[in-house]
Amino acid sequence: MNLKMCTFVFALQLIPSALLAAEVTITFPPSKSTLAGGDQTFVIGKVSPPATQFEINGVQVTPYRTGSFLTMMPVTPGKNTLRIKAGSREREHIFYLPKAATLPFQPRIEPLFPARPSGVQTGQSFSVRCKAPANSAISAQVGERVLVLKPEANDPTLYSAELNFSSALKDLPVTFFSATLPDAPAGTLSALAGPVAYTVTGKLFETQARPATGANAVHLPPDFNLLSTGYAGSSHTVWLENAPYYVDQRYLKQIKTPAALTKAQPLPDLGKGFGPHPPKNKSPRETLIVLDAGHGGSDPGAIGPSGLTEKKINLIQVRAIEKILKAAGYQVLLTRVDDTYIGLYDRVRMAYNKRADAFISIHYNSCASTSNPQERRHISTYVWNEIGKTLGRAVHSELEKISPARSIGVQKGNLAVCRNPAVPSILIELDFITAPEGEELIQSTAFQQSAAEAILKGLRAWSGQ
Ligand SMILES: [Zn+2]
Structure with a gap:
């Protein structure tokens, strides 16, 4: 026993321990951070010893049994100070909100096309467009x-x-104007003599073609050729099956137009060699499940009141699922086995290149600072396409049974890891890590085990195995 310990034990006899040694840690909002806005924020952290009651700005805080706490606090634009008083100790925790905007509303013209340097085809009609107050006389x-x-x-x-x-012409300046509004310089316009051919240089799943209709984006594989008839800023207009799509120019390289290339270019078929979904007439031993622990390395994900990082608990949960799936005979591949950052599309490519039968990404949720994590607490499963939806429904209906959190069901989520067109892919938000009860639950091996069992049950129901 050293001298420090002696003093501690001696002091304990005189003052109630909770007041003496109370240590309050604030996890959110981080010290000196700037929040997005709003008129309140959740404040989470932990206190030790766990049963200590304390005050923040004069409001009594009663911690959860783990010592983690959650309270909502009003906030104002600019500097905000939390005065934390535990026993005789008092300290301050500072964070900021953006200063309220004071600019009065100014009627103005907002260029829509061209908003950025843009290109069109010679001989093809197009519209120059802008937004402005009604009943203005606008010219360009x-x-x-x-x-x-x-x-x-x-x-x-x-x-x-x-x-x-x-x-053909290049970089013609465009300005919208009106007698009653300030001039609005727009992007330049170029006229291109004919369609230009491009080939895809981006990696698989990195390159997407967004249809003009707002339907689901299409993935373009490397070395896929396309015709383009114009551009707006960094976005090229390309043609697939006679319909326009937009592709980011970072993933395209101009090539000499191949003779066979037309606007009717068929959509790429990335599902070739995959399926059926679910895997029919396959034993678990022939079925490969990719498990993805969300975040990792420099990306901690959400952080719980006690400082538990999502990346850490994601991997612990994934290991529990791996164990149970392997025991049931499945082949299992993990996108990460340690605390490293793996790009989202690298995770998707891993499942694609191994021709996996399913991809399951594990996460824990949090909410915007203005909402109360306790009230928002829920479980959800995100899917994007039809092949993901059936897997998501089967797994989520089992998870609902074992989770004490409210279920918001299977949701459509335009998430990188869910968009795999060939491997049924789902992302599960297994609970709220920012709610003290959620944070405690997800660390219990009993919950980790029952969540893993529920996922196995769901997989079996989906695949009929
Ligand atoms: Zn996450």
């Missing part, structure tokens, strides 16, 4: 030409005029 100067814009029938704050170029 396009190079030497002046166009009068008309309000659109369904929205009087949208103005447009049709235009086409008969010959």
Whole structure:
């Protein structure tokens, strides 16, 4: 026993221990951080010893039995100070909110096309468009030409005029103007003599073609060729099955147009050699499940009141699932086995390249600072496409049975790891890590075991194995 310990034991006899040694740690909001906004925030952290009651800004806080606590606090723009008083000790914890904007509303013209340097085809009609207050007289100067814009029938704050170029030209300046509003310089316009051919240089799943209709994006494999008829900023308009799609130019390289390339270019089939989904007539031994522990390395994910990181508990839970799936005979591959960061698309590619039968990503949820994690606490499973949906439903219906948290069911989530077009992929938010009860539950081996068993049950129900 050293001298420090002697003093501690002696002091204990005189003052109630909770008041003497109380140590309050705030996990959120982090010290000197800046929150997004709002008029309240959750404050989470832990106190030791766990039963210590203390005050934040004069409000009594009663910790959960683990010592983790959650309380909501009002906040104001600028500097915010939490005064934490435990026994005779008092200290401050500072964080910030953005200062309230004081700019008065200024009516103005907002260019829509071209908003950025853009390219169109010669001979093809297109619209220059902007947004401005209704009943304004709006014109556009396009190079030497002046166009009068008309309000659109369904929205009087949208103005447009049709235009086409008969010959190729480069970087024509465009400005929208009105007698009553400040000038609005827009992106430049170029006219391209003909369609340009591109090939995909981006990695698989990194390169997406977004349909103009708002339907699901399509993944383009490397070395896939496309015709482009224009661009807006960094986005190229390319054609697949005679419909326009947008692709980020970072993933494209111009090539000499191959003779066979047309706007009717068929959509790539990335599902070739995969399936059926669910795997029919396959034994568990022939079935490969990829388990993905979310986050890792420099990305901790969400953080619980006691400082538990999502990346750490994700991996612990994944290890429990791995054990139970292997015992049931399944082949299992983990996207990460230690505390390293793996890119989202690397995780997806791993499942694709191994021709996995299912991909399950494990996460724990949190909420915006303005909401109360205790009230928001729930479990959910995210899916994106049809092949993911059946797997998600089967697994989630088993998880609902074992989780004490409210279930919000299977949700459609446009998440990188869910978009795999060939491997049924789901992302499970197994509880709220920022709620003290959730944080305690997910660390218990009993819960980890029953969650793993539920996932196995769901997989079996899905695959009929
Ligand atoms: Zn996460």
